[in-house]
Amino acid sequence: MSVELPSPLLWLLTLLLGLCLGSFMNVVITRVPVMLMRRWRAEARAALELPAEETSTFNLLTPSSMCPRCEYPITWRDKLPLVGYVLCRGRCAQCQTRISPQYPLIELAGAGLTVAVVAIHGASLASLMLIGVCLALLALAVIDFRTQLLPDAITLPLLWAGLGYHLWFQPLWLANAVIGAMAGYLVLWGFYWLFKLLTGKEGMGYGDFKLLAALGAWLGWPFLPLLLILSAGLGAIIGLTMQFAMPRLRGMPIPFGPFLAMAGWIAILFDSHLMSLYQGLLL
Known part of the structure; x- marks a missing residue:
């Protein structure tokens, strides 16, 4: 409506x-x-x-x-x-x-995020929920950047809200959302253990798994490869730029959550256009 x-x-x-x-x-x-x-x-x-x-x-x-x-x-x-x-x-x-x-x-x-959602998706109840997820991602990005924490109090309700969004507005996409939540968690969980076995170090935290699971619930499993590519690309570009501009940051761990949040914003705002572009590049 x-x-x-x-x-x-x-x-x-x-x-x-x-x-x-x-x-x-x-x-x-x-x-x-x-x-x-x-x-x-x-x-x-x-x-x-x-x-x-x-x-x-x-x-x-x-x-x-x-x-x-x-x-x-x-x-x-x-x-x-x-x-x-x-x-x-x-x-x-x-x-x-x-x-x-x-x-x-x-x-x-x-x-800016609120205006962008309404400009792209219109003024509706569904858009209000999209504004909510964009602002939750904003809070998570800043909290993770400042404290390297991704609180369950935000990530888990975000996951359930994503499933509820599809149940209410896009029931035909609900199965993709459920698989997206499961696969989003398992993909980063697998990367975490592979990195730990190879290096003996922890490359990311469990909050990152839950955040990608929440994004998978909102966007569906087809978006997961695109989210990972976007977040990794943004992380590499911004991380290297920050370390080059501020030498004191060199060698310090950079949280992955803000880049997942950025990728989430891009995918939520430009979902169908972004997926069409992505599929066109693959084909």
Whole structure:
């Protein structure tokens, strides 16, 4: 079901929606790793039979946003996507500590992905789900780049949402999606063990397996070779460029998740056109 709105109003609403969702992705990116660390610490203390730590509630909603340095609460005006950052001139209103440019950049990325989905796939409920997967990939890419973690709390719901998407909107493609989820996990699992047997090192983490499984659920098994080619190509180009531009990164492990996410965006936005191009090159 598509939504029919006057074109200027549609694009304004799409842009505002993308900015707001991008702002929420900042919360996810910032807080989910801390939530995981807190949970793992509590589980470790319980396993060692140590007394539980006294900790305050910390989740995506609590506590309210505050400056990480002076803990001054951020006002509603300063939370407005992009506007708040500009009004504060990129600094905390209380202690003048510089605010990370990550926040406006993620908001802009959220807006860009949202507008791109609507421009290519139209304004519909199916597009809203595609916006959701693109933003989840954005959060996973940044979390993995910063912490080398791909949280199950995002990858596993993403996998089930992909199967649900096909069950609802494309039931004839559901079998391909199920096989895609299974094959996506097993392919990288196989690469992981082959690399480990040959080198004695771990080339990637289990989160990468789950992320490719989630992409397989959204796109179906025919897209898996293309996803691997795209992600490996992007990883080689961007990784080499980063190490050449920043010598301090040489020899450091580069997470694979961001490149899988990029390949996922490309495949989701240009699915049929990309597959036609890929098949044409093969033939």
